[in-house]
Amino acid sequence: MSVVTNTTTIGAIDAPSRRNTELALVVFAVAISVFAYANVGLALNGELPAGMLGYGAGLALLGGVAHLVVRRFAKYADPLLLPLATLLNGLGLALIWRLDQSERLARLPSFAPAASKQLLFSAMGVALFIGVLLLLKDHRILQRYTYISMVVALILLILPMFFPAQFGAKIWITIPGIGSIQPGEFAKIVIAIFFSGYLMVKRDALALASRRFMGMYLPRGRDLGPILAIWAMSILILVFETDLGTSLLFFGMFVVMLYVATERTSWIVFGLTMSAVGAVGVASFEPHVQDRVTAWLDPFAGWGTHAASEQMAQVLMAFGSGGTLGTGLGQGNSDLILFAANTDFILATVGEELGLAGVMAFLLLYGLIVERGVRTALAARDPFGKLLAIGLSGAFAIQVFVVAGGVMGLIPLTGMTMPFLAAGGSSVIANWALIGILIRISDTARRPAPAPAPSTDAEMTQVVRP
Amino acid sequence: MNKPLRRVAIFCGILVLSLLIRDNWLQYVRADELTSHKYNRRVEIERYAHERGDIIVDGKAVTGSAETEDSDFTYKRVWKNGPLWAPVTGYSSQAFDSSQLENLEDGILTGNDDQLFFDRTLSMFTGEKKRGGNIVTTLNGDAQRAAFKGLGEKKGAVVALDPKSGAILALASTPSYDPSVFAGNSLKDSENRQKLLKDKDKPMLNRALRETYPPGSTFKVVTAAAALENGLYDDIDAKTESPLPWTLPQSTTPLQNEGDIPCENATLREALRVSCNTVFGKMSDDLGNKKMIEQTDKFGFNKEVFTPVRADASIYPEDNRPQNAMAGIGQASNRTTPLQMAMVASAIANDGKLMRPYMVAERQAPNLDPVYTHEPEELSRALSGENAQKVQQMMETVVKDGTGTNARIPGVTVGGKTGTAQHGLNNSEKPYAWFISYAKTDSGSPVAVAVVVEDGNANRDDISGGGLAAPIARDVMKAVIDSKK
Numbered sequence: 001m002s003v004v005t006n007t008t009t010i011g012a013i014d015a016p017s018r019r020n021t022e023l024a025l026v027v028f029a030v031a032i033s034v035f036a037y038a039n040v041g042l043a044l045n046g047e048l049p050a051g052m053l054g055y056g057a058g059l060a061l062l063g064g065v066a067h068l069v070v071r072r073f074a075k076y077a078d079p080l081l082l083p084l085a086t087l088l089n090g091l092g093l094a095l096i097w098r099l100d101q102s103e104r105l106a107r108l109p110s111f112a113p114a115a116s117k118q119l120l121f122s123a124m125g126v127a128l129f130i131g132v133l134l135l136l137k138d139h140r141i142l143q144r145y146t147y148i149s150m151v152v153a154l155i156l157l158i159l160p161m162f163f164p165a166q167f168g169a170k171i172w173i174t175i176p177g178i179g180s181i182q183p184g185e186f187a188k189i190v191i192a193i194f195f196s197g198y199l200m201v202k203r204d205a206l207a208l209a210s211r212r213f214m215g216m217y218l219p220r221g222r223d224l225g226p227i228l229a230i231w232a233m234s235i236l237i238l239v240f241e242t243d244l245g246t247s248l249l250f251f252g253m254f255v256v257m258l259y260v261a262t263e264r265t266s267w268i269v270f271g272l273t274m275s276a277v278g279a280v281g282v283a284s285f286e287p288h289v290q291d292r293v294t295a296w297l298d299p300f301a302g303w304g305t306h307a308a309s310e311q312m313a314q315v316l317m318a319f320g321s322g323g324t325l326g327t328g329l330g331q332g333n334s335d336l337i338l339f340a341a342n343t344d345f346i347l348a349t350v351g352e353e354l355g356l357a358g359v360m361a362f363l364l365l366y367g368l369i370v371e372r373g374v375r376t377a378l379a380a381r382d383p384f385g386k387l388l389a390i391g392l393s394g395a396f397a398i399q400v401f402v403v404a405g406g407v408m409g410l411i412p413l414t415g416m417t418m419p420f421l422a423a424g425g426s427s428v429i430a431n432w433a434l435i436g437i438l439i440r441i442s443d444t445a446r447r448p449a450p451a452p453a454p455s456t457d458a459e460m461t462q463v464v465r466p
Numbered sequence: 467m468n469k470p471l472r473r474v475a476i477f478c479g480i481l482v483l484s485l486l487i488r489d490n491w492l493q494y495v496r497a498d499e500l501t502s503h504k505y506n507r508r509v510e511i512e513r514y515a516h517e518r519g520d521i522i523v524d525g526k527a528v529t530g531s532a533e534t535e536d537s538d539f540t541y542k543r544v545w546k547n548g549p550l551w552a553p554v555t556g557y558s559s560q561a562f563d564s565s566q567l568e569n570l571e572d573g574i575l576t577g578n579d580d581q582l583f584f585d586r587t588l589s590m591f592t593g594e595k596k597r598g599g600n601i602v603t604t605l606n607g608d609a610q611r612a613a614f615k616g617l618g619e620k621k622g623a624v625v626a627l628d629p630k631s632g633a634i635l636a637l638a639s640t641p642s643y644d645p646s647v648f649a650g651n652s653l654k655d656s657e658n659r660q661k662l663l664k665d666k667d668k669p670m671l672n673r674a675l676r677e678t679y680p681p682g683s684t685f686k687v688v689t690a691a692a693a694l695e696n697g698l699y700d701d702i703d704a705k706t707e708s709p710l711p712w713t714l715p716q717s718t719t720p721l722q723n724e725g726d727i728p729c730e731n732a733t734l735r736e737a738l739r740v741s742c743n744t745v746f747g748k749m750s751d752d753l754g755n756k757k758m759i760e761q762t763d764k765f766g767f768n769k770e771v772f773t774p775v776r777a778d779a780s781i782y783p784e785d786n787r788p789q790n791a792m793a794g795i796g797q798a799s800n801r802t803t804p805l806q807m808a809m810v811a812s813a814i815a816n817d818g819k820l821m822r823p824y825m826v827a828e829r830q831a832p833n834l835d836p837v838y839t840h841e842p843e844e845l846s847r848a849l850s851g852e853n854a855q856k857v858q859q860m861m862e863t864v865v866k867d868g869t870g871t872n873a874r875i876p877g878v879t880v881g882g883k884t885g886t887a888q889h890g891l892n893n894s895e896k897p898y899a900w901f902i903s904y905a906k907t908d909s910g911s912p913v914a915v916a917v918v919v920e921d922g923n924a925n926r927d928d929i930s931g932g933g934l935a936a937p938i939a940r941d942v943m944k945a946v947i948d949s950k951k
Contacts, residue, residue: 104538256477260470303505313505319492320500321508333508333538356493360486367482374475378468386467390474397478401485410488 018079019071025083026063033059033090036329040098043330055097058119059090062126069130074443078372081442084365085435088420089122089428091362094329095349096423099342102335114342114423121425125432132436139441143384146197153191154233156183160241171243184246185417185430188399189437192253192391199261200384207262242288245402245414249395251275256394257387260377289412296412308413311337311345316409319351319359326355342423344415347407363404366419370397373438379445389441392434507538514539514560519575519598519832521555521567524607527600529555537651543568548644550614553623553672554605554637554825556775557645562659566672566775567601567826574599574829574837581838585831599837602828604633608945609913613638616938621920623673623804626942629812629904629911631842632821634773636915636942637805643669675777678801679918682887682931684900685796686746687857688810690734692761693749694853702734702856712744715787721747721795724886738860739868741884743795750794755785758794764848766809766820767802773823780806796885804916807902810848812914814861815881815904818854820845861903870901872936875944879906882939884931896921901935905943913946915939 034056041049049055063086070077097115105111136142142149160183163173172180199206206224239247255271283289295308299316302309318334326332332352337345351359373393380386399416406413417427492500502509518541520527528551531541543558545551556566564572573579577586577598589596606626613624617640626636648659662670671677693699699706710730711720721744723729729742737745750758762768762782771777780802785793792798805823813820822845829838849857861881864870870882882903889895904914917935 256474260467260474263467263470300503300505316492317500317503317506317508319489320497320503321506322493323497323501324494333511336507351489351493356489356497359489359493363482363485363489367479370478370482371475374471374478378471378475383467386471390471394474394478397481401481404485405488408485408488408492410484 017075019067019075022070022077022079022082023067025079026067026086029083029087029090030056030060030063032087033094036091036094037097039328040094040101040330043328044098044101049097055093055119058123059086059093062086062089062123066126066129069133070439073133074439076443076446076448077439078376078442078446080368080372081435081439084369084372085420085432088362088365089125089432092346092418092421092423092428093118093122095346095421096342098330098353099335099346099349101330102341104335105338105341108338110339117425118423118428121428122432124425125429128429129432129436129439132433133440136437136440139385139388139437139444140382142193142388143197143200146194146201149190149194149197153187153194156187156190157233157241159183171241171246182424182426184243185426186433188246188249188253188395189392189430189434191250192257192388192395195254195257195391196384196387199257199387203261203383206258207264239282239286242286243415244282244289244292245399245406245416248275248402248414249398249416251278252398253391253395257391260390261383261387292412292414296409299409311339312409312413314338315345315348315407318348319408322352322355322358324356326351326353326358329353340415343417344403344413344422345407346422347404347418350421351408362421363400366396366400366404369393369435370400372442376438376442376445380441381445385441385444389438392438396431396434510560511538513576514541516577516596516598517541518543518558519577519600519830521551521571521575522600522602523551523554523605523610526607534650539651543645543649545644545646548646549642550610552642552645553639553674554603554610555645557649559645559649559651559655559659561651561655562648567603570774571601571826571829574601577832581829582831585833585835585837589832597832599832600830600834601826602830604628604631604635604825604827604840605637606635606946606949608949609636609942610638612636612941612945613917613938614640614642616917616941617919620934621667621673622918622935623677624915624917624938624942625674625804625808626913626915626946627808627812627821627823629816629821629914632812632823632845633827633842634823634825635913635946637674637825639671639673639675641665641667641669672775673918673920674804675773675775676803678778678780678803679898679900679920680798680887680889681796681800681802681807682885682898682900683741683743683796684807684810684883684885684902684916684931685794685800685802686738686741687814687861687883687902688762688765689746689750689753689758689794690738690860691765691814691849691853691857692753692758693734694856695761695849696753696757698749698752699734702860705731705733706737706745706749708732708737708742708745708748710744712748714747714791715751717788721791734856735860735863738883739863741869743797746795747791751787751791753794755787755790758782758790759784761849762800764820764846765813766806766845766848771803771805771809771823773805773825775825777803777805796887804918806916807900807918808914808916811882811902811904811916812911813848814854814857815906815911815914816854817851818847818849820848858904858906865903869932870903870936872932873901873903873940873943875905875940875947878943878947880904880940880943881906882936884936886931897930899931899934901931901939903936903939903943905947907947912950913943915942917942 037052037055038048096118100113100115159173160171171182171184174180259267291308295312299309299312314337334349334352335341370393377386377389380389403416403418405411417424419431517531521529528546530544532544534542539560542560556568558564558568575598609626613636624636624638643662648655708731713720723743727740729744732745759782767780767782770779782800789798793800822843824840827840828836831837858881865873865880865882869884873880873882885900887898899919902916904911917939919934
């Protein structure tokens with residue numbers, strides 16, 4: 001066994017790729033998820049669930065194939081992102097399957113078992129993940145599609161307006177035979193690409209060619225104009241579609257990326273002011289929002305009279321009843337939430353059945369994904385990669401905050417899905433794509449610099465060893 | 467670009483941190499409040515997830531649990547012979563909460579009480595299924611059945627006490643109801659309950675504990691006790707200073723006796739035997755309102771009694787002189803519960819010592835180990851032993867050859883007092899028939915009873931207390947004595 005000693009000034013030594021770490025963690029993630037599945041079966045029916053092997057094999061296959069693709073095509077990628085996504089996706093499946101077993105939910109006319117569909121969607125998500133890694137050899141290629149991304153994002157956002165509203169929000173497009181998809185989830189990624197591409201080019205102009213106004217630096221209209229217009233349009237569309245979670249998400253992402261691109265704190269002030277104005281403005285005329293705010297302020301006051309409040313109260317009671325350690329998977333009554341128990345409110349099931357410990361673990365898993373994303377942004381060598389990575393991870397963080405904060409009553413509820421956890425095809429597919437892009441950027445970022453061509457001069461400077 | 471990136475990282479960290487803090491607030495700090503919130507259905511689900519413990523009479527359970535299918539509540543309460551025991555157990559409904567023993571002893575019955583902590587912890591390790599503990603009552607099944615049989619279709623109530631301990635032996639209220647009919651949470655249960663609530667006979671009213679009646683002539687026993695205790699009279703066979711007719715103080719209205727009975731200067735014994743209004747009315751007036759209140763206080767009037775089921779307070783009010791004189795014959799504004807009159811009879815039978823009435827003899831853990839055993843407790847000294855025996859002699863005369871002959875039991879000494887309480891404007895309503903009594907054997911008195919029948923005899927004869935209520939009291943007393951043999 002040879003000891004690698006770095007004796008050259010210019011290293012050609014491979015940085016550790018950490019692929020084996022990733023493999024071990026993926027195995028761990030699959031094992032934990034299978035245990036969760038077994039736990040649900042034992043708690044609900046007193047026996048191991050019949051589909052346990054199929055479920056375990058399916059999840060292992062997804063994780064395994066994804067891992068092999070990363071090993072082959074993104075050798076230096078961050079080793080945590082894939083296992084984290086696999087674990088969240090696997091546990092999400094177990095939770096959805098647990099709620100499928102609920103008799104209470106089964107009595108709802110709008111309810112349909114979602115676990116098998118979710119497994120299919122997860123497979124599609126992993127397929128897209130693999131597609132990203134195979135087709136996107138270098139994330140910088142995406143720069144070329146800056147303006148195409150803008151158009152695609154707008155189309156994605158406008159489309160749902162032509163479809164009927166479901167549950168008070170026009171955020172779905174229904175394709176006969178396939179089901180409904182939520183374009184907002186995909187728009188999140190596409191618009192991040194647009195912002196990155198645009199800001200990379202304009203960041204100097206935005207940061208430097210500005211006029212001082214009331215102690216703040218305001219950029220010139222021609223620099224800010226296009227991006228402001230796109231942003232305003234997407235917000236307006238979303239407001240008309242009453243998809244507030246996503247508008248908040250876009251706005252947050254926009255401010256974060258602008259701040260990172262220009263390095264000017266004034267953007268934060270600017271962004272916060274605008275969001276405050278926007279929030280108050282929307283809340284004052286949109287009954288959907290007023291409902292949510294009422295439910296947030298005192299959920300128990302509207303018991304029996306106000307559906308949104310009652311549901312919020314049910315969610316809070318689910319969390320409270322879980323307590324510190326939870327009731328155990330399958331042994332709680334989080335299905336009392338009824339409508340959207342396995343989508344928007346799935347975190348409440350975690351809260352009741354896995355308790356404070358479980359929810360904190362989940363939040364930390366999400367925190368880790370964000371942390372790895374920010375780390376990728378720090379490590380990235382090109383501004384586009386930095387912006388894209390921080391945009392995507394910032395969006396991820398904001399989405400987790402808005403959903404979890406809404407469900408836990410920290411902020412008013414806006415309907416969005418917990419990434420990977422909640423039942424819903426668009427969400428799981430889009431988030432796998434998001435992880436794919438982050439992995440691609442991190443691979444590029446951590447890839448060691450190519451070895452310099454051997455030169456005689458270099459030879460001369462080598463340390464002479466006995 | 468790295469400096470803002472680091473700041474964004476911190477910002478994301480703050481987002482996650484605020485979620486963690488919120489989660490701790492929700493699931494740790496507020497957990498108890500939310501877990502037990504009144505809207506939290508989990509409380510009910512948990513409550514009905516296990517078999518409820520039983521209420522036990524004479525060693526046998528009068529309640530049970532049945533598995534239900536149609537809701538998320540697994541078990542519901544059932545009663546064996548519900549109407550017979552409803553005045554004791556109360557109800558326990560999945561949809562409409564619970565009452566009386568089912569309510570007060572809920573902790574034991576569900577198994578959640580702190581007294582069962584050890585037991586619960588133990589079964590956590592042995593893996594035993596959770597079950598509630600039992601409540602052993604003091605009731606006597608035979609006496610309870612005799613009371614219900616005696617009341618029959620009539621509205622009324624019976625309370626029987628063991629004078630030596632205060633144990634409640636019978637607690638009957640008619641018409642009664644079957645709590646089983648609304649123990650579940652279906653639409654049918656709701657309809658059944660509505661029907662019971664709308665019934666003009668108020669079957670869900672516990673007349674033994676929660677209805678106060680004018681006590682009528684049975685109250686003369688209290689007035690006699692007050693006279694003896696305050697030294698107004700010493701000898702029950704000496705003549706009293708009682709003119710006939712006797713006019714109510716501050717008034718020109720003479721107080722009437724029922725019929726032509728020998729009340730002029732009658733002895734105490736004679737006055738009680740034939741139930742003289744004039745003698746006792748004057749006695750109450752001579753004693754005055756304050757002394758009467760003092761005496762009733764000693765018998766347990768003027769405050770609520772907890773058995774542990776709450777009984778309404780029986781009232782002897784502060785009144786003006788004519789009212790006080792009328793109250794001395796149980797006819798003005800004083801009102802008592804049947805329980806209170808049973809307490810009066812039992813205090814006299816127990817030589818003046820009033821024991822605290824109770825109906826829970828023992829609380830048992832699910833494994834039948836007792837976690838609580840009731841110790842009889844003296845509530846007050848209602849009158850001296852000597853005076854109590856004097857009142858006993860008077861009451862025994864009433865049964866031997868007075869108005870209460872219907873209560874005679876061969877071979878047993880019985881003391882009693884009848885009463886017919888007029889009520890309604892100008893006595894327009896049917897009077898209440900009362901009877902209070904006790905039985906005495908060689909080993910002291912095993913039972914004291916109070917009976918009230920609401921639809922008393924229309925002829926307003928004092929005998930009606932003896933005619934309607936006394937036979938019921940007799941049967942209850944006999945049932946207790948027979949069950950001791």
